Amino acid sequence: MEKFRWAYIGSGSIANSTAKDIVKGNHKIVSVYGRSIDKVKAFADKVGADAYDDFDKSVNRDDVDAVYIATPHTSHLEYATRAMRLGKPVLCEKPVGVSAAEAEQMIAVAKEQNAYFCEAMWTWFSDVALTVKQWVQGGEIGDITDVEINYAFPGIMMPKGSRLLTPETAGGAILDIGIYPITYCYNLFGLPKSISCNGKLKNGIDISETVVLRYDGFNCKLNMSLCGLKENCRINGTKGSIKLPVFFHMASRAVLKNENGRQVFNGKTDYLTEFTRVAEEIRQGKKQSDYIPFEATAECLKIIDECRRQMKLVYPFEKTIRQ
Template identity: 40%
Template sequence: MDKFGWAYIGCGSIAHTTANELVKTDDNQIVAVWNRTKSKAEDFAKEYGGTVYDTAEEAINAAGVEGVYVNVNGDKHAEYTKLSIKNKKPVLCEKPFTVNEKESKKIFDYAAENDIYVSEAMWTWHNETALQVKEWVTSGVIGDIKSVNCAFAVPLLKHSDNPRLTTPFMLGGALLDLGVYAVRYCYELFGIPEQIKCEGDMHEVDYAEKIEFQYPGFQAKMHISMKEDAGNFFEIKGTKGSISVPKFNSSKQARLKTDGKEEVFEMEGLLYGTQFSNVAAEIRAGRKEGEKISAKSTIEVMALLDECRRQMGLVYPQEQSKDLEGDNS
């Protein structure tokens, strides 16, 4: 069978990171490329393959394109996902999926109306480590959950002057860049919390926040920051044992401790590559949404992020306008 053909809409840092793994898979290839700055698209295509097009729509409709990977900045996700749906092309869209829950619903409704596959690129949950952690939790091997602690605190602001991190209109802030992974992890393992508390270090956007999700019998505490190095981990303690996941969003290892014994799960292979292979298989199988990353899950996680922003007082400029990108009227 021929390799699955992708159109890359956007050629920034995440595009290079994902493409580096995509080209190592046996079942995917990049056939079309577009970027606002054409020279960047040309450099990208030389390295990873594909034909460069003058417009995004031309790339989406290029010969051999079976799926569109939207990885432009978050404020433009809805625009190019909508364009792909309009042109009847399945979409894998990077996180944050759109600006908020309302716009995410509109996109998925538009996709359903047009019978087109759309899924969020939440690569963590395409991979074996997170799925193993979920199996441990749901099996009850560590007993009743007593506490959850998570940190995703990396000094992005010290190492990058990219305006997307701090510009409100570009959906800047730690929550939608880093916190989405922690919130998603809790959601996947424990569902929707009974109560949410979120306190942020606010500037024009949130530079950091402490989030607490209240579940029956325990709290999940998350420390999110893009201004300091305070760790990247997810730890779960239960009545019969514990689970620890270093670098949880991209981990290839997880540890289970019970009754003085330790079990270490380790995986090999690609992380982003697995996501592309899974999504390609879903599209070719005729699915209209992701099996691992469903429309419902993306919408519900966006609602949790919305509540965190509400408590921090973070409103993006797009949300003050009736003419949001995701409006398909």
Template identity: 35%
Template sequence: MKSSIGWGILGPGKIAQKFVDDLKLVKDGKLIAVASRSLKRAESFVQKNDAEYAFGSYEELFSCDTVDVIYIATPHTGHMEWTIKAMQAGKHVLCEKPLGINLAEVQEMISTARDNKVFLMEALWSRFNPAIQKVKRFIDKGKLGRVSYLNADFAFYGLNADEKGRILNPDLAGGSILDIGIYPVFLAYLILGKPLRIHSTSNFHKTGAEIQTSMIFEYEEAQAILYSGLTSESSMRAEIQGTKGSIYIDPRWHETDGFSIYIKNSEKRVDLPTKGKGYSHEIEEVHYCLKKGKLQSDLWSHQNSIDLISLLDEVRRQSGVVFPFE
């Protein structure tokens, strides 16, 4: 792999702009090309971000020789199709979370990556957040004792969104679970692993989209209480309790800059600011893997993505969340 890695953007929306802002902070990465179904939109994004090429179709991006890796930033329903087509064209892929809508999609995407011997990673940026990595290492070393309780949520008010947009439209896999519920489920999985049992219940919007989901993950000696919703804001301070003490991850915990540790009535602050918004850390992981010739990340592997979507599938099954196209 060459010293500078060329990126392509597929789907130049709001999240893609945040991603590119952070890409500019990573010294060995460069934005080469942007593809949109609207050439005018691609050209506007290219001009704003000093890229080289604007394409009015996704297929043109796949043929760009100077693009090494493509960031897929479409709505959820486009992840599998465009990730697979990019990989079949020989491109490495970082696909925005969730990697696929369900387990079958994720398995097909991973199978395609293996068949084409290209790198594939789910863009679960929280896994690469410095503070969350520090929390994980602290707990893995046993410093918190046996973890017995975890509480995490993610909620914002979204009921005023366009009912045909991705948030409230079941045809676009709308609802809170895949969009933001994935984060608290991820944290429970990261810290406690796969649960023995899941209990889940949801409320729904008039469009049929799920808008509130409460979850209990049961473990042999622990429970995780998780929530995602579009009906109100939440504090988004995550709590992890162990037999030796507690950790409180600062809001908003999924993109946090630090946390507090409480052990034996003493508090210790850990401040680890992100570089930029925080997407830079997952970009650096992609670069590391590509330069080492790795086809998946050790920090967030293909199996991790399979485990995560399996948990989300079970949450949806219990809550009765089925998309029209499934």
């Protein structure tokens, strides 16, 4: 089978990480667009692609099978909708937008243009998370009694001016970090009955929060932070437990303990699996992903919207819009 050909929008750290992974498989990057042409050229040369400072020209090529958006999430709405209106399938980094309203706009354009659109949430393209879901929904640990997920990213140690620490680019913990545990619980249990969020704001961003998602008979407690925090995930049930020793990558193992003993699933969470499964769906003619359907993308951002409301977290560009 011919290599699947990508147009990359953005050439920063996540673009470099994904590119390094996917070129090991049946993928090729044919064009790269970004606002800093020198940076784009350096990245394009490295991956053997053409560099552009014109978005439409980079995307509207006959040899572009799909567009991957790897820019800050404040620009996802613009680039995703433009690409889909040019008739291209889109894989967009998470979170796909700053709010559920932005996600819903992208989904509306995908439906209007009959274009494939998918959030690049690598977790749920991985057999590790999919196996945990099978265990939970298959009753391997009985009825759920409680869930706790801890996830941190050392953003506080990043240099001043970093996108992650800047309110103008919607930096902070809830969008960059919270999207992972929130999506994890959503994909296992659906929308919660209620949500509570207790966060700490500093310099216009949230640097940490504890989110409690309440379901019938159990709660999911999610601790997220830009500071130090030991990562893990624990799902307890009436008949056993599931543990993920390292939550973010979830690459090493998922451990199931129940009345039948101990079972370990060793797997991999990687970009190559994600991009390959997306390419397969696009080639099959699908318009939304079986792994990350539209509803999941929109509803997880609705949870984040509610967390932000409770924290009174409003980004500068949103204040401008409201005025």
